[in-house]
Amino acid sequence: MGGDMRVGLIGAGLMGRGMGHRLIAAGHSLGVVAHHKREVIDELVAAGAREFATPAALARESDAVITCLPGTAAVEAVLFDADGAAGAARGLLVIDCSTSLPDASRDFAKRLQQQGHAFVDAPVTGGPAEAMNGQLLGLVGGEPETIERARPLLTAFCESLQVFGGIGCGHAAKLINNGLGFGILGVVSEVIATALQQRLDMPALLAMIARSGGQNRVLQGLTPWLLEGDASRPQVTVATAFKDVDYYLQLARGAGTAGPVFETVLAELRRAIDDGHGPRMLPAYPASIAARAGIKAAPER
Known part of the structure; x- marks a missing residue:
């Protein structure tokens, strides 16, 4: 996967705002999920993003989905609920940039693999300013070939990536x-x-x-x-x-x-x-x- 990928972003908050802008600036086609807090969503749509009603709808039109959410339960919900992203056609890449539990990430990866998808955990360090400037540090765990698929997206908002091992090691x-x-x-x-x-x-x-x-x-x-x-x-x-x-x-x-x-x-x-x-x-x-x-x-x- 190279430039101009179709990427969905779930979690357009303090960190997701900058990540979304950086993905657009890198030439990727960004999709976002509707949220009751409209300010960041409206800002990203004005910058060129498409808005979708559910994670499932977003994932159906995406090559990869990036989650940046408050924790493990929220990630599980957007992936595996009835309208979750895991219901997309086979071949989706899921990149979890949330702070989450490693064992849960390994479980999510297995469940996604059963549905024909791939998973990388890539939480970040830095704050909203670093996200907007593309200066985050990505802490990555996953299979080497899957990490390479994720790299063009992660480097849109991370100035460097540190790989720690297999799935869950980044978290x-x-x-x-x-x-x-x-x-x-x-x-x-x-x-x-x-x-x-x-x-x-x-x-x-x-x-x-x-x-x-x-x-x-x-x-x-x-x-x-x-x-x-x-x-x-x-x-x-x-x-x-x-x-x-x-x-x-x-x-x-x-x-x-x-x-x-x-x-x-x-x-x-x-x-x-x-x-x-x-x-x-x-x-x-x-x-x-x-x-x-x-x-x-x-x-x-």
Whole structure:
């Protein structure tokens, strides 16, 4: 498969918006599924995409379908429900860019293969800006020949691809990466609350950490919020962090490697959700940790 492929995109949200634009810019014929949130769909249709009523209708007119959805259950539904994409004629390529469970992906691949289709898991790292600029990193799992079929589509919105092994390995790599990031977020949130309680000068503290062993990208991402109250950079909600840590724990439990650290991180994220922070972006989590100690975590903008 080369350029000008017929590709369906299911999941035109924060990430899917940029992915869709990049696919159109690369010369592919894009189809999208109707959604109650019209803004991105209307934007992509205005850019040249075709809109379809169901995943099945989309898949019938596509060489490949890319899913970028909130999680495993949503992917299963759009593939295998009565109006799902798996009902298309044989030969469809399914590329799942969602953050999902590796064992579920292996099951989906088997079910799709039985219907004459192929599957690649290719979750991505990066945010909406990187998606729009074609600068995502694709974490890929699948059979070599199927990955090569998927490459022209993935490279439309990914500046590089990293292949980790067979089907499910891309999703496993994504969960390990996200688990590490959200585990660090738990640590950062607690130490920042302590630093604030000790009345440390925050710019000086962050400058020191940047030159020391405590430096990390999670803290770097929170720096605009800590210094200026700018919460726009982390484009992940507390609820999404909870879901990803839960997925990581499911992976670790199945591998026999689960320990107390992530059980605690999951419980603390659950507590933040119970306090009403689920739909808020990630700075709400360290803010909630500080607030429990009566500390204001960031300046007002």
